[in-house]
């Protein structure tokens with residue numbers, strides 16, 4: 001068996017000249033072993049060769065260096081692949097650009113139905129990472145970033161944006177390739193994604209949020225969580241994605257509904273009679289345009305327009321109240337899950353420390369459960385030194401221009417001038433937005449906990465696909481993004497430091513500096 005350095009899968013050298021898993025990720029059949037093509041003469045395309053021929057040639061090419069056998073995995077990353085690598089990245093980029101141009105709808109927020117013949121997603125691996133592969137990744141020393149977050153936090157879309165930006169902007173090659181424009185389903189497997197540009201090389205590991213929640217329930221212990229423990233032990237840095245609006249506002253929404261129920265008041269709007277969130281946003285926006293036209297007509301003396309205007313205003317008001325009610329319920333329903341999840345992150349921090357002390361991820365549940373719990377209760381607990389990036393994801397859910405989005409947020413931020421100011425900054429100058437300050441204002445308990453759990457914690461907002469329709473499963477790379485490239489730069493700087501074994505001082509600016517005296521904060525009561 002051959003261990004593929006690129007995609008970390010194994011394959012039989014007797015059957016294939018190149019890795020069939022990478023081939024599958026590239027949307028082609030692997031080259032049979034007996035018909036290995038001549039590789040080296042094809043490094044540079046000859047003059048007059050068409051792009052189609054270059055693509056064909058690349059698809060037939062075997063990897064430039066045979067991967068090592070399973071028994072002796074390389075301790076070092078493979079040598080740069082030079083021209084082959086960048087040429088391959090260039091061709092992939094051209095193919096994707098052509099696919100994007102033909103497949104993407106011109107506007108996204110309206111969520112036009114996709115064409116019926118959307119191509120299958122070829123950029124996704126179908127094979128689950130296993131403990132052995134994680135061990136190899138660990139031993140290779142290749143910088144590894146792990147994406148954490150509960151279901152629908154935005155991990156997989158964020159990862160695809162990362163791939164898009166690194167391929168387009170920096171000519172990285174990504175294995176498997178990013179998802180082409182089209183539908184992306186929930187993640188069900190742990191998968192490794194390799195980013196390469198010459199000697200620059202790192203992994204990002206994506207996990208199903210559902211399985212992280214289950215690991216939290218089981219305190220990361222026991223056989224069923226072995227893979228999760230190995231993953232946490234392997235990662236050099238972690239990105240925890242927390243949906244910005246749910247993280248910041250779910251407690252307040254929960255509070256409003258709880259008070260209302262305690263007072264015995266009934267809901268002002270029948271939720272079941274309302275359209276879906278996105279349809280409601282679209283209707284409210286459309287009514288705004290109609291109201292503006294009706295007002296002009298009224299001003300111009302059109303007698304009939306007056307009555308129409310009144311009806312439109314009434315309808316818009318009704319829908320806006322519906323939007324508030326819908327948002328309250330959506331956010332409040334996440335309150336408990338988020339609480340569990342945040343405690344899970346704390347438990348994970350202590351697990352990291354215990355695994356370091358035990359020298360590995362193979363813990364004895366009967367003894368080590370106590371160690372993890374004891375540690376998480378200690379006031380002067382040891383902190384893991386692996387960097388933790390807290391990413392307030394999908395931050396466009398806070399800055400969306402529609403009144404149907406903004407009204408519930410405004411209501412929830414009443415009496416919170418500091419938070420309202422921070423939100424305005426996020427809207428106008430997202431790069432200057434202070435995610436920690438926002439979290440500390442609206443969820444001080446959460447901010448303080450995370451800050452205390454990790455020696456190196458960093459907080460930022462990120463939007464991977466600005467303005468995507470609510471509930472959409474369709475990736476569109478033409479949508480904007482915020483904070484993603486800054487995160488990539490931060491991760492690449494970290495990687496450089498890790499590889500050169502430099503002191504952390506040089507990257508200290510990436511992380512939050514704690515004030516010397518703790519500012520007193522209190523979590524508001526539910």
Ligand SMILES: Nc1nc2c(ncn2[C@@H]2O[C@H](COP(=O)(O)OP(=O)(O)OP(=O)(O)O)[C@@H](O)[C@H]2O)c(=O)[nH]1
Nearest residue numbers: 151152153154155156157187208209463464465472
């Ligand atoms: N507004 C907005 N929505 C987003 C963004 N990124 C993702 N989404 C939405 O969030 C949904 C879930 O995103 P995923 O990346 O699949 O979430 P995940 O964390 O990988 O979820 P699991 O695979 O279940 O763990 C997508 O279907 C999109 O509708 C974003 O940047 N902004």
Ligand SMILES: [Mg+2]
Nearest residue numbers: 155156186187
């Ligand atoms: Mg996912």
